Amino acid sequence: MAAPEHRTGEHWEHTSEFGWTSKAYDLLEQDLLRAEVAVVDGVLTTRVWGCCPRCAGRLDDRQVPTSVGDFTGPPRSADADADELLAPVVVVDVTCGCGAVHLNAPEGTTGCGVSFRVELVADSASVPGTP
Structure with missing residues (x-):
């Protein structure tokens, strides 16, 4: 599916209404928005990139979220089904960073102002020590 056209004429609005999270899903x-979580050198990282759910601009959000959990626990279980059920979920809040200055945006602000949430399930194979 082709990406929708970037609506740079969309007025800036500081909003995090649930509808934007639903649209992000x-x-x-x-496959117009992508997300991944990984552990690199023991550091949990996330990346969300693709179309903004509000203005359709291209965003690329990379974070090192604060997470609660023990990523240094015992070795993985041999039971793949149990691994899937116990894989850590990482919640990421993303704000549009499309790079365009939208109408009525505060000075020095780019993006349309929308924030949305993405829940990522870490592949237990990529998270050392997850049960």
Whole structure:
């Protein structure tokens, strides 16, 4: 599916209404928004990139979220089904960073102002020591 046209004429609005999270999930299902979580050198990192659910601009959000959990626990279980059930979930809040200055945006601000949430399930194979 082709990405929708970036609506740079969309007025800036500081909003985090749930509808934007719902739309982000729709974009994830359409492969117009992507997300990943990984552990690199023992550091949990996330990346969300693709279309903004509000203005359709290209965003690329990278974070090192604060997480609660023990990523240094005992070795993985041999039971793949149990690993899937116990894989850590990482919640990421993303704010549009499309790089465009939208109408009525505060000075020095880019993006349309929307914030949305993505929940990522870490692949237990990529998280050392997850049960």
